[in-house]
Amino acid sequence: MKRALRLALLRLWLPVVALLAWWFASAGSTSVYFPPLSKILDAVRTEWLGPYFLQHLLPSVGKFASGYLLAMLLGVAIGLLLGLSPLARAATDPLVQFLRSLPPPVLLPIGILIFGIGVSMNVFIIVFGSVWATLLNTADGIRGVDEQVRDMARSYRLTRWQRIRFVLLPAAGPQIFAGMRTSLQIAIILIVVSEMVGATSGIGYYVLKSQQSFQVVDTWAATIVLGVLGYLATLVFLQVERRVLAWQTGMRRSTNAE
């Protein structure tokens, strides 16, 4: 209990100090560009926990979540296929390397042409940009599964599905999650960028619009909301990872103890 408290203090002191410093430094500010933090937080409360919650915040979260989850599904499925089949890997490698080298924002104009402005275009950009890290890590992880583990699975005549479900995917798990973490950061960037140029709602859309119409307080408020959302997404991700890979943490601890 005491240790948990110390850990919480250790983690929280810097954000608290930073907020306090911001609060007091900006308290009497009359600058248009640096409004007082009190005003900004007021805007967060009245607008983002008010009408904008449904109008901008939920759509952003929805697009982000569906885009990211779709990318993960595709990334693991295709990665698994490429990891299992050297032939498929050889046949697709040049294309995969080319597509993943494209900086995703470059696809915004084409995405707008094809999908128009709106949800499907945003989701498309997120999926396209964030799928690669997971896909390639999955393929690598599957390919690298230990030879003896494969022998074991074969000699006990596990079915293909059992091999995938109980042996290959868990074995590649640590690497898959490392890829998913990179994908997450990319997806967070892309939801904002794609909303800035190709949406009529969403936080990214709102940040740019408020800035262009000189509602500086609102720009700050939306920026804070974005930061908090990104942080929460990472937190959720780390929780999931910790649960799924609990065996790995335990194993590492037990081998270190020996």
Next chain:
Amino acid sequence: MPNDTAPGAERSMQDTRADAAELLQIRDLNVSYGRGDQAAHILAGVDFAVRRGEFVCVVGPSGSGKTTLLRCVAGLQTPTGGDTVFEGEVVAGPPKKMAVIFQDYSRSLLPWMRVLANVELPLRNTLPKAQRRARAEEALESVGLGGKGALYPWQLSGGMQQRAAIARGLAYQPDVLLMDEPFAAVDAQTRIDLEDLVLRVRERYRMTILFVTHDIDEAVYLADRVIVLSGAPTAVTEDVDVDLPMPRDQVATKALPRYAELRNRVFTRIQEAKSHALVSGRR
């Protein structure tokens, strides 16, 4: 048998008679990598049989392709020549009634599954959940791991992990258990415990065992018959019947003059194989 029977007919009759008792026939196995002058010959006509219920140890100097031999028998590797016949059928892939215990338990047990789930895994194809559970628990019990099923493999000592791997093989209820230097990675004390454990479960499950090892004492202590391999390119140099009384005992059996005799015989053969390999290696 009358003397006037054609030699061919006599041979084929013997073959059929042998088939009935022989569960596993390893017939002229050849494995080589590469072609022509560059080719590395690992196995050069390994040939022997294992009868139902027999405990056969295969001993050979290190580098004699023991693991390759076992992989071929298990259907995990296709030999360059020859074949293995198991229960009357040529092995073309891992057969149903065969289980393999691998040398490195830490790489054959799945660390993301609890011990019980590991033991149950191979039974998923054949048994409903309740029966699976019961059989896995029974197998764990028989190797002295009763009540440890809820732990993860990495929470067990090395010796206990190999016991869990053995339990997985037993729960599968194969007709033959292949073991690839299963005790090479554990300390001497644990090894002695595990040797006796294998003898006990063999009795209990009436299992046929093909056991590969480089340890001469282990081979003579455990086996009904010891197959001695030469160095690479590997063939069978001797087939030694171990006529030691059952049950074996770590102290009493090893104190028998017959044990020393057999041990020395195998030892000498292996030394010869080694020096022969050295000479042919130099050439």
